[in-house]
Amino acid sequence: MTAHTCPTEQTAAGRRQLRAVLICAVALSTAACTALGSSGPTTGRIVGSNTSSVQGANVQVIEVNDVIAMHLAHASAPVGFADTLGESAPVGTTINRGDEVGVAVWEAPPAVLFGMLGGSGVSTQTTIGTGRNTEISPQMVDDRGLISLPFVGTIRAAGLTPRQLEQEIRQRLLGIANQPQVMVGIVRNASANVTVVGEVSTSARVPLTARGERLLDILATVGGVRQQVDKITIQVTRDQTVATMPMDALIRDPRQNVRLRPDDIVTAIFQPFSFTSLGATGVNAEIPFEASGITLSQALGRINGLQDSRANPKGVFIFRWEDPSALQGAIPVGAPARADGKIPVIYRVNLSDPKTFFVAQNFPVKNRDVLYVSNAPGAELQKFVSILSQTAFSIIGITNGISGN
Template sequence: MKNSVYLALLAGLAGCATLPSSGPTGKQIESSAVAPKEGVPIQVIEIQSAADLPAGVVSTSPAAILPQAASTPTDMVGPGDVLDINIYEAGVTLFASSSPATAAGQLSAPGVQVQKLPPTRIDDLGNITIPYAGMLHVGGLTTAEIEATIRNSLRGLSQNPQIIVTLNQAITNTIIVGGEVARPGRLVLQTNRESLSDVIALAGGYRGNSKDLMVRIMRGDASADVRINDIVENPALDVRIRPGDRLMLVDDPRTYSILGASGRIEQVPFRRSAVSLAEAIATAGGTNPNLGDPAAIFLFRYVVDAEGKEVPRVYHINMMQTGAYFIAQKFTMQDKDVLYFGNAAANQPSKLVQLISQLFSPILTVTSAVSVIQNSNN
């Protein structure tokens, strides 16, 4: 009976097409990439020296993407701004408080008078209305230019009026900051020389971990993305912010995935701005000694070709070679990379032995127990 059970189990194993596996071997990956059943072939690049390393990601400066707005004066006004306007007159005045003399149609008595107009909002067309002067277009002017415009409009109506215009509420010379900052909202640019890092600091600083934060700068219909940590490493990314810009800080952690016959399978966030392939392999726990092949470590990545299209690339590194450990320190991981540890074809016999052992262990245990019972009965 015992022999018949063994034969039945062996027959079942012989009928299995494949043994359990965590993924393809290195040879299977290379063959399926070069001659896929569907789609176009995928280029497999052998990393054997520093010359084979892919070019690192060069962060494009927002200045090359965003339209270059001309620098504007800090006191230039536009629609939505609120002005405080004071009109000073000496001698015979036009803007005088009501009195019996003025009620009779006479001008007020000589002296220095000041007329503070109610807060004046610039309309959507950039116009304001001044008593006796009518509607004036002031959008795009500075406060000094508005003073001259009002004074000229009152010429002949008032004796040498002096005008003082100040900004009560500034809208034109502001930006909007939102997302992961301490104080989101509208921010006035006091000098119009504030950089990206200046604006983030004026908004109370960022919230969260800088390595996970990305700031999107929107100017008109264009936008550019910059990572907070990259600003520290590359000051050229700390661009000048212009009035009307909109900034949004978002939590967008960079990650890479670990698959195959490694010590662990997971999605790993970047610990720093730059992570090398050697560090990624160490984080994965290296190759599983029972399943993996150190000579078959692959990295899957999308790259942009000369035509600007995204195409898949596979990079192969053989960690059985001494030089590979130095090269892996220079290989920089990128966001959404997939690090795959290939299965070792030589491990298939050991898997068969383990499987047979697992299947036979319960039978051997039962057989041993029966033998003990029979011996005790005898």
């Protein structure tokens, strides 16, 4: 005789299975809620950094407004070469130690003095009326500032212009040469040079002349720079003064194309700048930008703005190691400082206020900044609802399956 299961017993067993499934589903959904992912800290946690610790000290959170943005823009603006180095006079034709000078003497007829010279180092040529033009091989000015010439002897050249040296030599030849005329020229300039190094086609020492070469003239002389102009920073070192400017800013402002001085050092530096975009932004990546810098509004454009479904427009933050001089004295007590003296600062920007977009056009983004956008409070709720919806559909499917059996 075959045993038959009562329908009531089948229903009770199905309910027990359904109850077990529901309990598991609730447990899974609860576990999922506690494990909701996040791209970073919330707005509240970042704002609370004023009372939290980084390296044992508080981190300052600064609300950005037009005053703060204008102050930072002014503080980060590069000081031009015209203001730092000033405008110099053209290099004169003064003879200095190490220079080589050429001397030519013309003696009126009958030329008897220099006509007796011969051999290496002296070139003589008879001119009309038996006058004689004599060219003496270039003479290097020694470490004492002296040169030595036939019939003249040792004479000081350093510190004199070619015209002054001509007069000195002529005075010494009067009485021993017949109406001598003297011409002096600098053959090789060894003292008035500019050194050019870095990302240039050819590193070299470039001589300066009385023309008064300017910065771009010198860079052109060595073949220009090897990288894109907007990626190059030009540094000029003069004695103890070091001045830097983006090269494209130098090109745009003729006033910054200053005249150089002897012994200046010009360095072309290839310095790619970048900031990092994180959180609820259109792009999470390291974003390069030009040496001349960009503003916050430009930075937001390059990362495709904020994600509409996730971003909290009140939670736009810039994490930066800031120069204390840019904070107008508002430095947290015991603020940790790096070896270069900079301290950690968090700038907060509220993009829900339309006026802030004008502020963003002045706020400068600096190299190695971190631009972070926090999630909106509703984004977490949306995740939770999504998980519940998926769980509910799974339960319905399971229930239908059990009922069908």
